[in-house]
Amino acid sequence: MRRSFTVALDRYGYRMTAAADGLAGLELFRDGAFDLLVLDVMLPGLDGIGLCRRVRETSLVPILMMSARGDGLDVVAGLEAGADDYVVKPVDTYVLVARIRSLLRRATYAPVAAAGPEHATAGGSGAPSDGERLVFGDLTIDTDGLEVFVAGNPVALTPTELKLLLEFAAHPGVVLERHTLLRNVWEYGWDGDSRVVDLCVQRLRRKLGRDRIETVRGFGYKFRR
CATH class of the missing domain: 3.40.50.2300 (Response regulator)
Known part of the structure; x- marks a missing residue:
C-alpha cells in the first residue's frame, strides 16, 4: 500500500x-x-x-x-x-x-502557524503587529500576521486550529453548526465526520481557555463575544 x-x-x-x-x-x-x-x-x-x-x-x-x-x-x-x-x-x-x-x-x-512553535513564539516582546487585530478580552488575533496571543503571550496553533479560530472570530455570538465548520474549514463537500470538529475545538479550548467556545447542544458551537 x-x-x-x-x-x-x-x-x-x-x-x-x-x-x-x-x-x-x-x-x-x-x-x-x-x-x-x-x-x-x-x-x-x-x-x-x-x-x-x-x-x-x-x-x-x-x-x-x-x-x-x-x-x-x-x-x-x-x-x-x-x-x-x-x-x-x-x-x-x-x-x-x-x-x-x-x-x-x-x-x-x-x-506563520505552520512554521512551528519556535517561529510562532519569536519576536521578543510578544506584542501583536500593527496590522488588523481582533480582540476578545485577553485574546488577540493578528489577522495580518496570522498570530494569536493570550494575555500578550503567543499561542502556537496548527493551520487547522488557526483557520477554525478565524471562522469563529468572524462570527462572534453566532451558533455555527458542525457541518458548516466541516465545509468552511476542512473543505468537505459532503457531511463528514463531526469528530474532527469536536476534537479540534477541544484542542483550541486547551490552548485559549475553555470558556471561549460554547457548546450549543444539538446544534454546534458559539464563540463568546
Whole structure:
C-alpha cells in the first residue's frame, strides 16, 4: 500500500518520502523539511498515534492520519494527538489527494502557524503587529500576521486550529453548526465526520481557555463575544 500510494501521488506531482515503520519515519522527519505527513495508525515499532505525538512536540506541520477503522478509538486518539484530519482504509487515491490538497491549502493560508512553535513564539516582546487585530478580552488575533496571543503571550496553533479560530472570530455570538465548520474549514463537500470538529475545538479550548467556545447542544458551537 505504501508503494502504491507513493506511485499514485507522484503522478499528481507530489514528492514523496516513505518509511516502513514509525521510528524510521521519525528520523526522516527530523532530518528533512516536509510540508505534510501521512501517518498510518498501524505502524510497526512506533505506531502512527505515538509518532503524531512526537512530531507535535516540535512541529505544527499538517498531519493526515490513515485508519483501518472508521469508528474506532484509533481515530479519536489520532485526532486528540494532534492530527488535522483522517481517512479510512481502503481509501481511493482521489479521496486521499483531496484531503492532502485541503490540508496544504490551510498550511498556505496560515504560514506563520505552520512554521512551528519556535517561529510562532519569536519576536521578543510578544506584542501583536500593527496590522488588523481582533480582540476578545485577553485574546488577540493578528489577522495580518496570522498570530494569536493570550494575555500578550503567543499561542502556537496548527493551520487547522488557526483557520477554525478565524471562522469563529468572524462570527462572534453566532451558533455555527458542525457541518458548516466541516465545509468552511476542512473543505468537505459532503457531511463528514463531526469528530474532527469536536476534537479540534477541544484542542483550541486547551490552548485559549475553555470558556471561549460554547457548546450549543444539538446544534454546534458559539464563540463568546
